[in-house]
Amino acid sequence: KMTQQMRDLQLAQARKPPGPSSPNAAKRLYRNLSGKFRVNYTSFDEGSLAGRGEKEKLRKSYLFQSNAALFEAVELQDLDRVQELLKQYSPEELDLNTPNSEGLLPLDIAIMTNNTPIARALLQAGAxxxxxxxxLESRSLHLSTLVREAEQRVNELTAQVVNEAPNADCSEKEKQLKAWEWRYRLYKRMKAGFEHARVPDAPTNVRLSVASSSSVQVTFWEPLSVNSAVVTKYKVEWSCSPTFSPPLGEAVIDKLKNLHFTIRGLVSGTAYYVQVSAYNMKGWGPPQASVPPFAIPSNWREYDGRAPRRRGQAEALDHLLGQVKTVHQHCVCHEPCKNQPQSRKHSVSKSLKHLFHPSSKFLKTLKR
Structure with a gap:
């Protein structure tokens, strides 16, 4: 029996899985296993950052293409394409007010080619x-430089195309030559548009009205002339003198969706004269005085000079209320005042008893 038990014990020990022989061995085993299954978070973060960088590059490339498409549409005078891009993208996404490599903006090209519909669409979008x-001198000099550089580039490409034998490079240079010839014509047209433009006429239908006791509002329309360049902003001036000397203030309006302006912070009862002038790439045009020529900020109750009918009534009511409060503060209730409800109750009960007295007329009537 003893021998059989020893054999069974040895077999049981042999079947047990081998474990660590010491605590240090267990620690080493845990460290090795955790090292094998550990996640490389650093590589994961780097991968996510790289993905974000790629997305940002794609977004910038996409926006650059939309900006280039807008410039191309303006240069080709494609109004439908311009409106489509303005509707599809925001001004920030289009980089509407970021100059290109030639120092030009889409609005510059539109107004110097005298393309009024596209210029108005760009202005309403915030261009x-x-x-x-x-x-004026800086604009003229810049246009002359663009024309001269484009002409020089056209001459260089023309010479290269003529002198070289037909091959793949030659066909590529022919494409460049056509592009530069078209750009040369565009710059010449822009320069001619600038040279033939003149300052705008005065705005029309300038109307002045009282808005409140401290403000007036002026509304106006565009100039009637069609030969001048596109108007890009307006200036509103106001003064207490009909000669506008000295002027009290002015405001430039470059958001042309609604042609009106409210002058605030004025003194009630003072007459203010207002005039409006328009601006294009040639400068400011002549001012147009408002109709009526001046306005007096005031309240409609004070317009005819009569005092309001209820003036002082609120003060009188407050005074009467104060007097009533003063009188009631010195009022002291006496004993008869306190006993009055009890005496009234006693008198009522006494009168009821009198009705049922044997000698009362009411009781005699009931007996009948």
Whole structure:
């Protein structure tokens, strides 16, 4: 028996899985296993950042293509395409006010080619003129430089196409030559449009009205002339003198969706004269005085000079209320006042008893 038990014990020990012989061995085993199954978070973060970078590059490339498409549509005078792009993208996505490599904006090309419909569409979308054109001389010089450089590039490409033998490079240069010839014609047309343009006429239908006791509102229409360049902004001036000397203030309106402006912070009862002028790439046009020539900020109750009928009544009511409060503060209730409800109750009960007295007429009537 003893021998059989020893054999069974040895077999049981042999069937057990081998374990770590010491705590240190167990720690080493855990460390090795955790190292094998550990996730590489660093590589995961780098991969996600790389993915974001690729998405950002794609987005910028997509927006650059939309901006280039807008420039191309304006240069080709394709109004439908311009309206489609303005509807599909926001001004920020189109980089509407970011100059291209030639220092031009889409609005510059539209107004210098005198394309009024496209220019108005761009203005309503929030387009601005290029900040590089600080004066008429700078604009003229910039256009002359563009024309000269385009002409020089056309001459160079023409010479290369004529002198080289027909091959793949030659066909590519022919495409470049056609593109530069078209751009040369565009710049010449822009320069001619600028040279033949003139300052705008005065705005029309300038109307002035009182908005409140401290503000007036002016509304106006575009100039009637069709020969001048596109108007890109308006200026509203106001003064207490009909000669506008000295002027009290002015405001430039470059958002042309609604042609109106409210002048605030005025003194009630003072007459203010208002005039409006228009601006295009040639400069400011003559001002147009409003109709009526001046307005006096005031309340309609004060317009005829009569005092309101209810003036002072609120103060009188407050005074009477104060007097009533003062009188009631000194009022002291006496004993008869407190006993009055009890005496009234007693008198009522006494009168009821009198009805049923044997000698009362009411009781005699009931007996009958």
């Amino acid at each position: 601005k003129e290029s900040p590089h054109f600080v004066s």
